[in-house]
Amino acid sequence: xxxxxxxxxxxxxxxxxxxxxxxxxxxxxxxxxxxxxxxxxxxxxxxxxxxxxxxxxxxxxxxxxxxxxxxxxxxxxxxxxxxxxxxxxxxxxxxxxxxxxxxxxxxxxxxxxxxxxxxxxxxxxxxxxxxxxxxxxxxxxxxxxxxxxxxxxxxxxxxxxxxxxxxxxxxxxxxxxxxxxxxxxxxxxxxxxxxxxxxxxxxxxxxxxxxxxxxxxxxxxxxxxxxxxxxxxxxxxxxxxxxxxxxxxxxxxxxxxxxxxxxxxxxxxxxxxxxxxxxxxxxxxxxxxxxxxxxxxxxxxxx
Amino acid sequence: xxxxxxxxxxxxxxxxxxxxxxxxxxxxxxxxxxxxxxxxxxxxxxxxxxxxxxxxxxxxxxxxxxxxxxxxxxxxxxxxxxxxxxxxxxxxxxxxxxxxxxxxxxxxxxxxxxxxxxxxxxxxxxxxxxxxxxxxxxxxxxxxxxxxxxxxxxxxxxxxxxxxxxxxxxxxxxxxxxxxxxxxxxxxxxxxxxxxxxxxxxxxxxxxxxxxxxxxxxxxxxxxxxxxxxxxxxxxxxxxxxxxxxxxxxxxxxxxxxxxxxx
Ligand SMILES: Nc1ncnc2c1ncn2[C@@H]1O[C@H](COP(=O)(O)OP(=O)(O)OP(=O)(O)O)[C@@H](O)[C@H]1O
Ligand SMILES: [Mg+2]
Numbered sequence: 001x002x003x004x005x006x007x008x009x010x011x012x013x014x015x016x017x018x019x020x021x022x023x024x025x026x027x028x029x030x031x032x033x034x035x036x037x038x039x040x041x042x043x044x045x046x047x048x049x050x051x052x053x054x055x056x057x058x059x060x061x062x063x064x065x066x067x068x069x070x071x072x073x074x075x076x077x078x079x080x081x082x083x084x085x086x087x088x089x090x091x092x093x094x095x096x097x098x099x100x101x102x103x104x105x106x107x108x109x110x111x112x113x114x115x116x117x118x119x120x121x122x123x124x125x126x127x128x129x130x131x132x133x134x135x136x137x138x139x140x141x142x143x144x145x146x147x148x149x150x151x152x153x154x155x156x157x158x159x160x161x162x163x164x165x166x167x168x169x170x171x172x173x174x175x176x177x178x179x180x181x182x183x184x185x186x187x188x189x190x191x192x193x194x195x196x197x198x199x200x201x202x203x204x205x206x207x208x209x210x211x212x213x214x215x216x217x218x219x220x221x222x223x224x225x226x227x228x229x230x231x232x233x234x235x236x237x238x239x240x241x242x243x244x245x246x247x248x249x250x251x252x253x254x255x256x257x258x259x260x261x262x263x264x265x266x267x268x269x270x271x272x273x274x275x276x277x278x279x280x281x282x283x284x285x286x287x288x289x290x291x292x293x294x295x296x297x298x299x300x301x302x303x
Numbered sequence: 304x305x306x307x308x309x310x311x312x313x314x315x316x317x318x319x320x321x322x323x324x325x326x327x328x329x330x331x332x333x334x335x336x337x338x339x340x341x342x343x344x345x346x347x348x349x350x351x352x353x354x355x356x357x358x359x360x361x362x363x364x365x366x367x368x369x370x371x372x373x374x375x376x377x378x379x380x381x382x383x384x385x386x387x388x389x390x391x392x393x394x395x396x397x398x399x400x401x402x403x404x405x406x407x408x409x410x411x412x413x414x415x416x417x418x419x420x421x422x423x424x425x426x427x428x429x430x431x432x433x434x435x436x437x438x439x440x441x442x443x444x445x446x447x448x449x450x451x452x453x454x455x456x457x458x459x460x461x462x463x464x465x466x467x468x469x470x471x472x473x474x475x476x477x478x479x480x481x482x483x484x485x486x487x488x489x490x491x492x493x494x495x496x497x498x499x500x501x502x503x504x505x506x507x508x509x510x511x512x513x514x515x516x517x518x519x520x521x522x523x524x525x526x527x528x529x530x531x532x533x534x535x536x537x538x539x540x541x542x543x544x545x546x547x548x549x550x551x552x553x554x555x556x557x558x559x560x561x562x563x564x565x566x
Contacts, residue, residue, distance in 0.1 A: 213409070
């Protein structure tokens with residue numbers, strides 16, 4: 001009985017390689033890394049405290065006050081801050097952060113889709129027109145050398161004048177997200193094995209068929225790489241976009257507020273930063289999940 | 304008989320990025336009749352692929368005339384007169400086997416059911432009926448090449464252009480593929496095959512005519528009619544006539560400075 005099932009196993013595997021094992025390994029190793037970082041964090045704090053925040057090596061004294069409780073709170077205190085009220089008589093911090101995170105996420109998602117669509121359309125135009133590519137691609141690249149912090153207030157002013165202030169944050173996020181989509185998609189659309197293209201020519205296929213049946217599927221792995229970058233970038237863009245927006249909600253606003261009151265309670269700022277990080281990871285993971293569903297042939301071939 | 308490919312004084316000169324000209328082909332003339340199986344053989348770089356690609360209108364000649372089925376090569380390509388089989392199978396990795404075979408039919412706007420049925424029929428023909436839903440990476444090299452042959456045949460072209468389709472396969476698999484190809488060609492009496500190869504025995508075994516080419520510049524050195532009896536099989540390779548023909552091809556190659564030739 002056992003022998004029989006063992007003989008069937010390898011065949012079943014050859015047909016559909018196990019997908020979960022690599023996922024499990026990734027999860028396990030990231031848990032290990034997080035655990036190691038936590039140990040390092042607490043270890044450094046403990047060590048610094050034990051030497052009274054000043055380490056003397058020979059002649060020089062190194063200032064370790066960075067690791068005291070007001071600069072770098074204990075991890076326990078940061079986690080604890082989530083359940084404490086965010087302000088006097090207010091709801092617990094986690095509820096307040098969750099509400100703000102959802103607000104920021106909604107802006108990031110809108111920015112993600114706007115930027116993704118613009119990036120995608122630009123890539124398709126560039127893939128089909130050398131002229132457009134030569135003329136416009138340098139500006140696309142140059143656009144990313146202008147700091148987002150310089151662009152953000154302008155966008156807020158423009159959108160305010162246009163009576164669409166609620167779109168200013170998504171547009172700032174889109175500014176960060178369209179670029180990777182353009183670059184990666186363009187590369188995926190154009191880096192086609194020569195014979196794969198000649199096959200299409202031998203069928204006298206038109207540009208639309210070549211786009212839909214060859215270029216786009218060929219580009220999908222790269223498109224998803226771009227979308228994963230854009231997912232996290234859109235959260236960053238939304239948080240930065242909130243700062244000059246005059247809006248009262250969002251993780252960016254929370255970061256601004258808690259940094260103003262940092263001396264009273266450092267853990268709250270750290271908790272907010274943690275929340276922002278988790279939001280980016282969550283968005284990234286969603287896109288990675290969609291990728292597994294769409295890029296089937298690769299997901300199976302890789303494992 | 305009508306000639307399906309007619310080539311007169313065809314030349315092709317490539318100009319490299321450094322401005323150096325390569326005379327890949329010079330004054331090549333060749334007529335191929337409907338229903339023939341013609342092999343092009345010659346040392347590496349003698350312009351076999353170049354000739355085949357010009358017939359397929361994938362590159363354009365520098366000089367000379369070329370008609371395919373009485374039309375310009377471009378018109379013939381637009382009319383989907385030929386199927387092309389590349390050295391590497393060139394399957395689309397995101398498509399299952401059957402979807403790969405359906406690809407030309409999709410582009411040629413055949414209906415969904417007809418596509419399925421035709422693709423299925425072609426996969427049966429190359430004996431891959433059980434592999435419809437596999438992805439290309441799940442198949443061996445020989446199986447992948449069979450899928451690409453099924454794909455080339457799916458829209459029933461009258462002309463099959465093959466550029467070293469079995470070059471990457473081991474000897475045993477190659478002989479099996481040769482037999483399959485002959486079986487398919489015999490089943491479609493009007494189909495013409497132009498077949499590029501490096502292997503003398505493969506060329507002799509398959510063809511009704513072997514075109515021996517010589518390099519620098521690429522020219523036709525000799526044409527040898529292969530009048531071996533059909534149907535051909537493993538016994539064919541043991542015939543005296545087979546030895547005789549292979550050595551004739553070998554001599555023709557040597558005279559044209561035969562380098563890089565295997566059997
Ligand atoms: N796109 C190109 N640009 C420049 N030179 C080329 C190009 N394609 C082919 N050539 C040159 O033309 C000559 C003939 O090439 P071709 O590929 O037709 O040879 P072949 O007979 O198919 O060789 P092989 O047996 O190695 O495939 C070679 O010298 C090659 O370097
Ligand atoms: Mg070649």
